[in-house]
Amino acid sequence: MNKEPLFRLTSVSKSIGGKTLLDNISLQIEAGDFLSILGPSGAGKSTLLRLFNGLDSPTAGTIEYQGKPLFSYPMTGLRKRVGMVFQNPVMVRGTVRDNLLLTQRWEQPSTNLAEETLVSVLAQVDLSPAILDQDTKTISGGEKQRVALARVLLNKPEVLLLDEPTANLDPQLARRIVRLIHQLFKQLKLTIIMVSHDYSLLSKYTTRIAFLIGGRIVEEGAADILEQPSTETVKTFLAKGAI
């Protein structure tokens, strides 16, 4: 039972309208991994990431979560366990508090979130409680990204899917956010699957790397494959600086 990987993708493909976006991907992710999915724009990284929490279905192949088919789980429950943060954090109209309390729109009232819970989750993402009653229209991009993180953390997820969470931030802020993500990864014993253009940002933290180019995984392994890429495509990708 414990031998099962957290995620097991077997020959997963996805095509839309005759176009193949993901091509025969097999991949295993162990609990506790910090997997970076790297690749150029249009490689299919977002498409792949959206499969892990069932926002999309593959057109071929199977995905298992903890040894059982992903889609055999009730989707709403699964998505709480496998949280996701998008490239552009979407806020609903209202304050930061409204956004943190979103899940109360559908959870039983018994899960009432105490003020201390909100304050402590904000502390985890390095925000002060003063922001709670600020309108989300007035907060900065970096703050938005952290509110989005806090919002997901309130679900107490096992896995975090991150789709270029730093793409719209300046390099310094991006580093700070990635450091924060790494802290959460350690603290909360999460499994992280993070998509990025920029391997230099992640190299310090990531435990595993998968290179996705043209919808295929061309290379996959422990973090040190960065130093010794075995395929030409990855070498060129790295040489170009990868942004």
Added chain:
Amino acid sequence: MSQSFYVITWTDVLVSFVLVAISLGLIRWWKIGLEKTLLIGTLRTFVQLAAMGYVLTFFFQQRHWLFMVTLVSLMILIAGFEGYRREKEFRIPHYFVIITGSLFFTVFIVLGIILKFILDVQPWYYPYAMIPIAGMIIGNALNSTTLTTNRFIGELQHRDQEIEMLLSLGAPARVAVQDSLRNAIRAALIPNINSLMMVGLVQLPGVMTGQILSGVDPLIAVRYQIMIMYMWITTVIIVDILVLAFVYRQFFTPRIQLRRHLLLKKYP
């Protein structure tokens, strides 16, 4: 007591073309360039309504419940088809069935209450009551569903990211589209609620004007109009909620995934 109502003859109607002639003159003078369309419209009004008069006279002579039920069903089918046809830009699965079914249900409820409990007509299929009221219900319901469906799709289009964000937090589909549903229904309701507020203050509703002109006591005409207004608003609320309750489901898979491709225009 002077004559309390005037019978308008076909000759009188022809004289009312003077009004059209004035309009024609005006748009010619300003070179608006719609003379032909206006003329066609004017003629069609005449022909269609005159034909309708004869058709109605025939219908009103019928005295069989099955005839009336078939007639109303046919009206609903035509309306369902028209609603389906109006939805040109987007493909909503089962849309024809959704509208037609919702119309059937709404007409059944609203017409039933009116015929049975409010007017208490004998027999219940009395054509002078059933046909015009059914027509009014169906017509209003059709316009309103078109409005609400279009608005709903518009909301989905600009909220797709928000909806997927909510889904990814574990929201059920219904919650993820709650704001879109609310806005769509509100958009369809507000004009109707406004007319509840304004009716009688500025303009008399057409039905009432017609009744008064043909000699009905204003107090009776007003009672009918009040009933019609309530019927109207209830119809719109029931049918819009019903249609959206089925429409929103078409935009999700059983795995609670947003079917994004349905938000793309039908003909790219």
